[in-house]
Amino acid sequence: MKQWVTLMDGIDRLQVQEVPEPIDIKEDEVLVRINAVAINHRDIKIINGDFKGRYATPTDPMVPTSDASGTIVKVGRPAAATKWREGDRVLGLVRPTHLTGPTRSEHHALGLGFPQPGVLTEYRVFSASGLVQIPQGLSFEEAATLPIAATTAWMALNWDRPIDRPVRGPQTVVLLQGTGGVSIHALQQATALGLTTIVTSSSDEKLLKAQELGATHTVNYNTTPEWADEVLNLTQGKGADIIVETGGPETMPQSVRAVAEGGVISAVGVLTGMTEEKPQLAIGLSLINRNAVLKGINIGPRDRVEEMMRLYQQEDIHPIINRCFKFDGAKDALTYMKDGFHFGKVVIKVNED
Ligand SMILES: NC(=O)c1ccc[n+]([C@@H]2O[C@H](COP(=O)([O-])OP(=O)(O)OC[C@H]3O[C@@H](n4cnc5c(N)ncnc54)[C@H](OP(=O)(O)O)[C@@H]3O)[C@@H](O)[C@H]2O)c1
Structure with a gap:
C-alpha cells in the first residue's frame, strides 16, 4: 500500500512510500481502509516543522495529517468486536483517548499526525474507541472534514x-x-x-x-x-x-x-x-x-463529536468541500490550502468508496 511521509521539512519534500498493509491488529483495534482525508492548518504547520520541539522529532519519515474517514476491513477480537463490524463507515478522532471533558496533555501526546503517525495512507490501524460511526447521508469526503474543524x-x-x-x-x-x-x-x-x-x-x-x-x-x-x-x-x-x-x-x-x-x-x-x-x-x-x-478551545472529546453529528444528521448539514484532490496530488492540496484560496475544506480522496 501507499502512504505519504514527512520529516517535517516542508511540503515540497513529502514523499510517497510503498509499505506492507498492516497485519498486526490488537484485540482493541480495527483496520480501516481510508477513503478520504481532510487537511487542516495544523497539518501544514507540522509538515513545515513549526511544531518541532513539542515532542521528539521523528527520525524516521512520519505519515502526516489527522482527519480521515473510511471503512472497517478487519476487527481485532474480542474487545473491538463489541462495538464494530467489518463494513462499518467510520471517522477517526484526532486524539483517540479523548473521550469526554477537557483536553489534557495525555490526549495531545497520542494525537494523530504528530506525535503519533497520521492518516495520509491507504490503510491504518485505529483503536476501537477512537472511532465514531458516520451518519447516513454524509459522504466519506464530508465526514473526513469533521474531526478537527467541525x-x-x-x-x-x-x-x-x-x-x-x-x-x-x-x-x-x-x-x-x-x-x-x-x-x-x-x-x-x-x-x-x-x-x-x-x-x-x-x-x-x-x-x-x-x-x-x-x-x-x-x-x-x-x-x-x-x-x-x-x-x-x-x-x-x-x-x-x-x-x-x-x-x-x-x-x-x-x-x-x-x-x-x-x-x-x-x-x-x-x-x-x-x-x-x-x-x-x-x-x-x-x-x-x-x-x-x-x-x-482545543478541539473536543468524542462525546461532543457524537453530539455534533446528531445535529448534522437532524438538520441534514453537508460540510462545504471547496476542492477534492487525488491521493497523488497531496502536495498540491496542501499548497492550495496554505495559500488560502479555499472556502471551507480541502479534501484528499485516498481510496474509492
Ligand atoms: N484550537 C483548536 O482546537 C484549533 C482547531 C482547528 C484549527 N485551529 C486553528 O484555527 C485557525 C483556523 O483554522 P482553519 O482550519 O479554519 O484554517 P484555514 O482553513 O486555513 O483558514 C484560512 C482562512 O483564514 C482567514 N484569515 C486569514 N487571516 C485572517 C485575518 N487576519 N482575519 C480573519 N480571517 C483571516 C482567511 O479567510 P478569507 O480568505 O476569507 O479572508 C483564510 O482563507 C488556524 O490558526 C488553526 O491552526 C485551532
Missing part, C-alpha cells in the same frame, strides 16, 4: 452548554473570522441553530458564498480594517455574544472590542502568527470592563 467550531459555540442543549436562537450573535474550515463549519452550525451570524473575510466573493450559506451579516476586513466598529454598528452597540477567534495576535484586540458584555471569545486559532509578545494587560483590562470570558 469539532472545534462546535466547541467554540457550545463549550459551556450541556450535551444536547446547544445554544439556539437569533438573540445570540456569533462572529466568525475568515472563511476557512473552522469558520465555515461554525457558520453552518450556527445557521442550523438559528443564531445571528457575522462573517469577516478578505474577499467579497467569499462573503457572497457565506451569505448563500445563511450568514446574516458580512464584513470585508481588508476594506473595513476596523471591523470591530462594524460589528458594534451591526449589533446596535451590543457586540458579538460569541466570537470564534481564529485570527490570533492581530485580531484579538479587535475581538476584545467587539465582544458583547458577558460574551465569550473562543480562542481557537493563530492565523496571524504564533507570537505571544503582544500586550496582554490591555486585553485583560478590557475583558474585565466587558465582563467577558476568554476561553481557549
Whole structure:
C-alpha cells in the first residue's frame, strides 16, 4: 500500500512510500481502509516543522495529517468486536483517548499526525474507541472534514452548554473570522441553530458564498480594517455574544472590542502568527470592563463529536468541500490550502468508496 511521509521539512519534500498493509491488529483495534482525508492548518504547520520541539522529532519519515474517514476491513477480537463490524463507515478522532471533558496533555501526546503517525495512507490501524460511526447521508469526503474543524467550531459555540442543549436562537450573535474550515463549519452550525451570524473575510466573493450559506451579516476586513466598529454598528452597540477567534495576535484586540458584555471569545486559532509578545494587560483590562470570558478551545472529546453529528444528521448539514484532490496530488492540496484560496475544506480522496 501507499502512504505519504514527512520529516517535517516542508511540503515540497513529502514523499510517497510503498509499505506492507498492516497485519498486526490488537484485540482493541480495527483496520480501516481510508477513503478520504481532510487537511487542516495544523497539518501544514507540522509538515513545515513549526511544531518541532513539542515532542521528539521523528527520525524516521512520519505519515502526516489527522482527519480521515473510511471503512472497517478487519476487527481485532474480542474487545473491538463489541462495538464494530467489518463494513462499518467510520471517522477517526484526532486524539483517540479523548473521550469526554477537557483536553489534557495525555490526549495531545497520542494525537494523530504528530506525535503519533497520521492518516495520509491507504490503510491504518485505529483503536476501537477512537472511532465514531458516520451518519447516513454524509459522504466519506464530508465526514473526513469533521474531526478537527467541525469539532472545534462546535466547541467554540457550545463549550459551556450541556450535551444536547446547544445554544439556539437569533438573540445570540456569533462572529466568525475568515472563511476557512473552522469558520465555515461554525457558520453552518450556527445557521442550523438559528443564531445571528457575522462573517469577516478578505474577499467579497467569499462573503457572497457565506451569505448563500445563511450568514446574516458580512464584513470585508481588508476594506473595513476596523471591523470591530462594524460589528458594534451591526449589533446596535451590543457586540458579538460569541466570537470564534481564529485570527490570533492581530485580531484579538479587535475581538476584545467587539465582544458583547458577558460574551465569550473562543480562542481557537493563530492565523496571524504564533507570537505571544503582544500586550496582554490591555486585553485583560478590557475583558474585565466587558465582563467577558476568554476561553481557549482545543478541539473536543468524542462525546461532543457524537453530539455534533446528531445535529448534522437532524438538520441534514453537508460540510462545504471547496476542492477534492487525488491521493497523488497531496502536495498540491496542501499548497492550495496554505495559500488560502479555499472556502471551507480541502479534501484528499485516498481510496474509492
Ligand atoms: N484550537 C483548536 O482546537 C484549533 C482547531 C482547528 C484549527 N485551529 C486553528 O484555527 C485557525 C483556523 O483554522 P482553519 O482550519 O479554519 O484554517 P484555514 O482553513 O486555513 O483558514 C484560512 C482562512 O483564514 C482567514 N484569515 C486569514 N487571516 C485572517 C485575518 N487576519 N482575519 C480573519 N480571517 C483571516 C482567511 O479567510 P478569507 O480568505 O476569507 O479572508 C483564510 O482563507 C488556524 O490558526 C488553526 O491552526 C485551532
